[in-house]
Amino acid sequence: MPRPKAASGSLSVMRLTWLIVVGIATAGCRDKSASVGAQSADRATAGSATPKTATGATPQPRPGAPTLSADQLFDEETRDQTWAASAEQSIHAVAPELADVSCRRLSCRVTLTAGSEAELVAAADKLEADDSLRAIDGVQSIKLTAPQQRDGKLAMRLYVRFDRD
Numbered sequence: 001m002p003r004p005k006a007a008s009g010s011l012s013v014m015r016l017t018w019l020i021v022v023g024i025a026t027a028g029c030r031d032k033s034a035s036v037g038a039q040s041a042d043r044a045t046a047g048s049a050t051p052k053t054a055t056g057a058t059p060q061p062r063p064g065a066p067t068l069s070a071d072q073l074f075d076e077e078t079r080d081q082t083w084a085a086s087a088e089q090s091i092h093a094v095a096p097e098l099a100d101v102s103c104r105r106l107s108c109r110v111t112l113t114a115g116s117e118a119e120l121v122a123a124a125d126k127l128e129a130d131d132s133l134r135a136i137d138g139v140q141s142i143k144l145t146a147p148q149q150r151d152g153k154l155a156m157r158l159y160v161r162f163d164r165d
Helices: 009-026 032-042 070-076 081-094 117-128
Strands: 099-103 107-114 139-144 148-150 153-162
Touching (some): 070 107, 070 153, 081 099, 081 107, 107 117
Antiparallel strands (some): 107 153, 139 153, 148 153
16 A cells, blocks of 8 residues: 655654664664663662662662674674675665665675655665565665765665574
């Protein structure tokens, strides 16, 4: 069933934000330290601003887990020439509109461009469909990044992760 066109720019921004959130959730990126903090806050005593553990002790702050950007993770991955060439061909076959297709050992980085937010959202929706990138054998997840302005157009990077076990 065709989707209705966005009535306003704010609806487009909301859809784009939703796509980014879904992409992150699909990739399984979660801040586990945030959930630990929420659990500790639940144990705060009445009238106290300091959370307590189950034993009554004040928990020690935990340092945040080191994280790498998607670009850094991709750049650090070694290239499996044979697999990468095959994966790049598969991506071009199902999504010829993607640019800068580059694969390594477990993942590929591609760029999606569009003239407007509405076009970018529609194109990203299409790529997330079962008959597009997800149809490629072994695709495990697709991560969408925040769009950026490039040469008068909006560009978004996508990271396609494969299960090669």
